[in-house]
Amino acid sequence: MELGPTELSHDYLDLDDLFTPDELAVRDRVRTFVDERIRPNIAGWYATATFPRELVKEMADLGLLGMHLSGYGGGGRSAVEYGLAMMELEAGDSGIRTFVSVQGSLAMSAIAKFGSEEQKQQWLPRMATGDLIGCFGLTEPSAGSDPASMATRAVRDGDGWVLTGTKRWIGLASIADVAIIWAGTDEGIRGFVVPTDTDGFTATPIEPKLSMRASIQCDITLDAVRLPTDAVLPGVRGLKGPFACLNEARYGIIWGAMGAARDSYETALRYALERRQFGTPIASFQLTQQKLVDMVLEIQKGVLVALQTGRLKDAGKLRPEQISFGKLNNVREAIAICRSARTILGGNGITLEHSPLRHADNLESVRTYEGTDEVHTLIMGRAITGIAAFGGA
Structure with missing residues (x-):
């Protein structure tokens, strides 16, 4: 007798048995969200190259923003729980999963790992709730796989810093409230917390695209962006x-x-x-x-x-x-x-x-x-x- 399309069609090796009930619960919550909010709409968003900003607060309410970070609004979830959530989001669309990755694994992670106490308090709780959006500026037009050759520079000027340069393929930059910008300095490569309303900061979406159409990637121009001394991430130097x-x-x-x-x-x-x-x-x-x-x-x-x-x-x-x-x-x-x-x-x-x-x-x-x-x-x-x-x- 032939089995036909049974559970073997989807989990041939019974891999679900390798996960804890808590891990499966996280997966199932995100899977339900994807089924209800992403699948019915993703074709339209992709066709019109629209990032659905209305999902940001919903994903925050699910605990997806900074879910693997501890404290300051982070969810304190395990790496496996985070991974399962990412698998379900990308079953909906890579662009939606990319938003959570840029927000949590890049921008929030940089502040959580290397920021001052003041920076963590200022930014992380509101990023976890989706009230603030972050981006992460490393790649440049001529420095992709070789970030050590980045041309963006930050120089000390009086009691602050001045950033000049360009970044490319920066996710979320045009809708972000804060950017983590990596730049060369006389002290080596440093990270800077840059409010995107700072004079000289410009983010321009890259269009048209044949991929990641329900997501946002941008060019960033830093035209003598002036920052205070405490804008630098104090916890790290170098790549x-x-x-x-x-x-x-x-x-x-x-x-x-x-x-x-x-x-x-x-x-x-x-x-x-x-x-x-x-x-x-x-x-x-x-x-x-x-x-x-x-x-x-x-x-x-x-x-x-x-x-x-x-x-x-x-x-x-x-x-x-x-x-x-x-x-x-x-x-x-x-x-x-x-x-x-x-x-x-x-x-x-x-x-x-x-x-x-x-x-x-x-x-x-x-x-x-x-x-x-x-x-x-x-x-x-x-x-x-x-x-x-x-x-x-």
């Missing part, structure tokens, strides 16, 4: 500061990519069971079954990678090269899954009625930001061989 924040965001991507992959697979499975050709559901054809099986293999393995990474993070044992393992593998496999799912949908798969091609397009951005495939490959290569292969000859 280890922004890299620590990037690793927080990269960790969330490991989970999020599997959400996009899972949603694409489930969409393709439903379609294959309903769509009939040559008098039979296309799910009955061997080639279609092979595609579905390959998707299940990689999704289940990817969730296991994410879970082990999360357990290591919660235990305080996670190394940067292990984050690179997960980011490289899970995003790469998720793109392949989304593209394969699109082929099962045939011509209908290029419409916004179905999610796989939208997910695949979004994941092209996810594949690039927070470290390209090439960068994470070289991070792993250095860990394996002990030889750094970054940079040209």
